[in-house]
Amino acid sequence: MARRWSNDLTWADVTPRDTYLNRRQIMAGAGAMGALSLGGAAAAQDAALEPNTLEEIRGYNNFYEFGYDKEDPARYAGEMRVDPWSVKVDGLVDRPGDYALADLLAGLETEERIYRHRCVEGWSMVIPWNGVELADLLAKVGVQPAAKFVAFETAVQPEVMPGVRAGVLEFPYVEGLRLDEATHPLTLLATGIYGEPLANQNGAPIRLVVPWKYGFKSIKSIVRISLVEEQPPATWNLTNPNEYGFYSNVNPTVDHPRWSQATERKIGGGLFASRQPTLMFNGYDEVASLYEGMDLVENF
Ligand SMILES: Nc1nc2c(c(=O)[nH]1)N[C@H]1C(S)=C(S)[C@@H](COP(=O)(O)O)O[C@H]1N2
Numbered sequence: 001m002a003r004r005w006s007n008d009l010t011w012a013d014v015t016p017r018d019t020y021l022n023r024r025q026i027m028a029g030a031g032a033m034g035a036l037s038l039g040g041a042a043a044a045q046d047a048a049l050e051p052n053t054l055e056e057i058r059g060y061n062n063f064y065e066f067g068y069d070k071e072d073p074a075r076y077a078g079e080m081r082v083d084p085w086s087v088k089v090d091g092l093v094d095r096p097g098d099y100a101l102a103d104l105l106a107g108l109e110t111e112e113r114i115y116r117h118r119c120v121e122g123w124s125m126v127i128p129w130n131g132v133e134l135a136d137l138l139a140k141v142g143v144q145p146a147a148k149f150v151a152f153e154t155a156v157q158p159e160v161m162p163g164v165r166a167g168v169l170e171f172p173y174v175e176g177l178r179l180d181e182a183t184h185p186l187t188l189l190a191t192g193i194y195g196e197p198l199a200n201q202n203g204a205p206i207r208l209v210v211p212w213k214y215g216f217k218s219i220k221s222i223v224r225i226s227l228v229e230e231q232p233p234a235t236w237n238l239t240n241p242n243e244y245g246f247y248s249n250v251n252p253t254v255d256h257p258r259w260s261q262a263t264e265r266k267i268g269g270g271l272f273a274s275r276q277p278t279l280m281f282n283g284y285d286e287v288a289s290l291y292e293g294m295d296l297v298e299n300f
């Protein structure tokens with residue numbers, strides 16, 4: 001069974017598809033135990049969570065390479081070529097190379113993690129990911145001592161990406177993490193949802209998931225992972241540094257210049273559902289020690 005975390009979610013917080021009904025019954029006992037171990041604020045919020053469906057997770061997306069609208073990725077991403085797929089690993093690593101996806105993942109343990117997902121725009125979901133810990137991958141390729149950050153890059157396939165052709169942002173989409181964030185056990189490279197391969201609109205065949213940061217840090221359809229010494233560029237930070245910081249930790253006390261971040265709208269909650277409180281670090285308190293002594297207003 002997957003390792004468990006102090007305040008992660010359980011299958012009780014997700015709406016399984018019909019085919020998962022059996023699974024849900026099996027998990028019911030474990031789910032009840034998991035709920036008991038939840039922290040106070042997170043537990044209160046999780047009790048109020050309405051479930052997300054696979055249809056919601058696949059039908060309401062941000063993937064600007066395919067356009068601005070939440071339905072654009074589902075509409076267009078099916079055309080993206082995801083097989084064969086290779087990932088360039090370069091920079092300050094012992095074993096750089098162009099890895100076929102299967103070789104990159106070979107020998108790494110795939111786990112299931114049910115994580116809250118909080119978009120900087122003020123909406124959220126609960127998503128059951130399958131993936132490997134980024135830390136395990138980094139250990140496999142051998143991080144050199146001089147490396148301080150990890151940089152990521154998304155595929156660019158203009159022929160099938162209307163947002164790239166329209167130039168809605170500067171592409172390729174790039175992101176970065178400090179090395180201690182990248183190697184935190186919560187940080188995943190996801191390859192699946194609900195035990196199925198990722199849909200293209202969710203960032204197939206491999207995407208980052210950093211659950212305590214705003215969703216835009218969780219870069220999709222990764223073709224390059226670089227170990228670097230300097231803080232790497234990040235697309236939204238480059239686009240508007242006053243609105244999107246490099247760190248972008250979920251923080252209900254630091255508002256976006258154009259809207260409050262104190263609450264969020266849970267997708268699937270219905271038109272009249274009240275907004276739920278946003279939690280510091282999206283409820284993942286175990287990352288707080290990464291930022292000890294840092295001013296999280298200045299380093300937003
Ligand atoms: N390459 C790329 N990655 C991306 C984005 C994007 O536009 N392009 N959008 C980000 C944002 S804003 C969010 S909220 C999440 C959405 O992930 P989901 O559609 O799988 O829920 O992906 C992130 N990763």
Ligand SMILES: [Mo]
Nearest residue numbers: 119120215216
């Ligand atoms: Mo987002």
